[in-house]
Amino acid sequence: MKINIVGGGPAGLYFAILMKKADPTREINVFERNAPDATFGWGVVFSDKTLVYVYDSDEPTxxxxxxxFQTWDNVDVVHRGEKITIRGNKFTGIxxxxxxxxLQARCAELDIHPQYGVDIADPASLADADLLVGADGxxxxxxxxxxEHFRPDVDARPNRYIWFGTEQLFxxxxxxxxxxxxxxxxxxxYKFSPEYSTFIVECDPETWQQAGFAERSDDDARAYLERVFADDLGGHPLLSNNSKWIRFQLVKNGHWHHDNVVLLGDALHTAHFSIGSGTKLALEDAIALAKSFDGAPSVHEALVxxxxxxRPIVEALQDAAQVSMEWFEHARDSMHQTPLELAYALMTRSGRIDHEKLRRRDPDFIAAYEQAAAGA
Ligand SMILES: Cc1cc2nc3c(=O)[nH]c(=O)nc-3n(C[C@H](O)[C@H](O)[C@H](O)COP(=O)(O)OP(=O)(O)OC[C@H]3O[C@@H](n4cnc5c(N)ncnc54)[C@H](O)[C@@H]3O)c2cc1C
Incomplete structure (x- = not known):
C-alpha cells in the first residue's frame, strides 16, 4: 500500500507512524514544506493530563x-488585578x-523519512497512490x-489574536x-517548558481598531501589549516568533473524503484555542483513521x-468550542462581574462543566462562590 501525506505536523506524522507500525510493508511518503526544526508558535496545551489515547496507540510516543511535558491542575482567572484559582483541571503543556x-524521531525508528523543504504546489500530482492524506493544516x-467535493466552510471570526512567548512562567x-x-x-x-510560557492575546474588533493596531508595526503592537499586561509579565518582554495579528478561522467540511483523498487535523476541522484541543484532535484523528484501516476490505470502506x-465526536467538541469562542468574542459584556463571578462564568461557559462537577473539582472555590452569591 502506498500512502502520500501532505504536511508533517502532528496529524501527518502520527498517522504515518501508526500506519507503518501496523504494517511495515506500507510505503509512506510525508511531504513537509518547512525544515524539521522550523515551527510556528510556542507551546501547545493538551486539555487533559493522562494522554491515554497516545499511550494506547503508541507507547514510545x-x-x-x-x-x-509540564502538567498542572489549576486554571487561574485574573480580573481587576485579582487572581482566582480553580483547581482540579488537568492540563499538559509541551x-x-x-x-x-x-514524532520525527519515532518516524526515523520506523524507517519513515519525511521529505522536508518540499512545498506541494498541486496535491493532485500525489494522488497516484492508494491514499492521499491532506494533513496540511x-x-x-x-x-x-x-x-467541490469536500465542500469546506471556513468562517473567519471577528476577534483578532496574536501568539507570543515569554519567560514569565504561568x-x-x-x-x-x-x-x-x-x-x-x-x-x-501557560508554561510549556521550564523556561517559557505561551502568551496569546485576543481582543474584539472594536478594541483592535481603537488601539490603532491597523497602523502599528508588529514591534509596536508587541510593545503596546507589554504595557497592557505589564503587571502580569513581571518585567519580562513578550517574545515574537514572526507574531502577527490574525483572525481565528473556524473550519468544517461537508465531506471528509473523496475517492482516495482524505483530510486530517486542522485541514479537516478547527476548534477555538481557548479549549486547547487542536493538537489532541489532530492526534486522535490520526488514531481514528489508522484504526479504520484495520481489516477494512478497501480504502473506500476505511474512509467511510x-x-x-x-465525525460525531469532532462535531460535539466543535460545539463546545463554539460556545467558548463566542464567550471570548463577547468578553467585554462580562467585565462588570466580580473576579469570582467571572471565574465561575468562564469555567462553566462551554457547558462541559456544571456547578456540581466544579464542586467535585474544587469544593473551596464553589464554597467561596456560593457564599459571595448568598451575600450579594
Ligand atoms: C493561536 C493558536 C493557539 C493554539 N494553541 C493550541 C494549544 O494550546 N493546544 C493545542 O492542542 N492546539 C493549539 N492550537 C492548534 C494546533 O496548533 C493545531 O490544531 C495543530 O497543530 C494541528 O495539527 P495539524 O498536523 O493538523 O496541522 P499543522 O500543525 O498546521 O501542520 C500542517 C503542516 O503542513 C505543512 N504544509 C502545509 N501546506 C503544505 C504544502 N503545500 N506542502 C508541504 N507542506 C505543507 C505545514 O508546514 C505544517 O507543518 C492552537 C492554534 C492556534 C492558532
Missing part, C-alpha cells in the same frame, strides 16, 4: 511526551517543536484543490483580562468508517 521532534491546499492555564481605554484584552497563557465514527 507517549513516553517521549511525558518526559518533556513545546510544539519538542512534540514534532518526538488550517490553510490546506488539498482541501482547496478538491473543494503555572497553570491563566486567563487574564485587562481593560484599557481602547477596550478589553484577554490573554491565554473513519467519517462515520469520528
Amino acid at each position: 507517549y513516553h517521549g511526551i511525558v518526559e518533556n 513545546a510544539r517543536l519538542r512534540l514534532l521532534n518526538i 488550517i490553510n490546506s491546499l488539498v482541501r482547496t484543490r478538491y473543494a 503555572h497553570g492555564l491563566t486567563l487574564t483580562f485587562r481593560e484599557s481605554d481602547a477596550g478589553v484584552f484577554a490573554a491565554h497563557s 468508517r473513519f467519517e462515520t465514527d469520528r
Whole structure:
C-alpha cells in the first residue's frame, strides 16, 4: 500500500507512524514544506493530563511526551488585578517543536523519512497512490484543490489574536483580562517548558481598531501589549516568533473524503484555542483513521468508517468550542462581574462543566462562590 501525506505536523506524522507500525510493508511518503526544526508558535496545551489515547496507540510516543511535558491542575482567572484559582483541571503543556521532534524521531525508528523543504504546489500530482492524506493544516491546499467535493466552510471570526512567548512562567492555564481605554484584552497563557510560557492575546474588533493596531508595526503592537499586561509579565518582554495579528478561522467540511483523498487535523476541522484541543484532535484523528484501516476490505470502506465514527465526536467538541469562542468574542459584556463571578462564568461557559462537577473539582472555590452569591 502506498500512502502520500501532505504536511508533517502532528496529524501527518502520527498517522504515518501508526500506519507503518501496523504494517511495515506500507510505503509512506510525508511531504513537509518547512525544515524539521522550523515551527510556528510556542507551546501547545493538551486539555487533559493522562494522554491515554497516545499511550494506547503508541507507547514510545507517549513516553517521549511525558518526559518533556509540564502538567498542572489549576486554571487561574485574573480580573481587576485579582487572581482566582480553580483547581482540579488537568492540563499538559509541551513545546510544539519538542512534540514534532518526538514524532520525527519515532518516524526515523520506523524507517519513515519525511521529505522536508518540499512545498506541494498541486496535491493532485500525489494522488497516484492508494491514499492521499491532506494533513496540511488550517490553510490546506488539498482541501482547496478538491473543494467541490469536500465542500469546506471556513468562517473567519471577528476577534483578532496574536501568539507570543515569554519567560514569565504561568503555572497553570491563566486567563487574564485587562481593560484599557481602547477596550478589553484577554490573554491565554501557560508554561510549556521550564523556561517559557505561551502568551496569546485576543481582543474584539472594536478594541483592535481603537488601539490603532491597523497602523502599528508588529514591534509596536508587541510593545503596546507589554504595557497592557505589564503587571502580569513581571518585567519580562513578550517574545515574537514572526507574531502577527490574525483572525481565528473556524473550519468544517461537508465531506471528509473523496475517492482516495482524505483530510486530517486542522485541514479537516478547527476548534477555538481557548479549549486547547487542536493538537489532541489532530492526534486522535490520526488514531481514528489508522484504526479504520484495520481489516477494512478497501480504502473506500476505511474512509467511510473513519467519517462515520469520528465525525460525531469532532462535531460535539466543535460545539463546545463554539460556545467558548463566542464567550471570548463577547468578553467585554462580562467585565462588570466580580473576579469570582467571572471565574465561575468562564469555567462553566462551554457547558462541559456544571456547578456540581466544579464542586467535585474544587469544593473551596464553589464554597467561596456560593457564599459571595448568598451575600450579594
Ligand atoms: C493561536 C493558536 C493557539 C493554539 N494553541 C493550541 C494549544 O494550546 N493546544 C493545542 O492542542 N492546539 C493549539 N492550537 C492548534 C494546533 O496548533 C493545531 O490544531 C495543530 O497543530 C494541528 O495539527 P495539524 O498536523 O493538523 O496541522 P499543522 O500543525 O498546521 O501542520 C500542517 C503542516 O503542513 C505543512 N504544509 C502545509 N501546506 C503544505 C504544502 N503545500 N506542502 C508541504 N507542506 C505543507 C505545514 O508546514 C505544517 O507543518 C492552537 C492554534 C492556534 C492558532
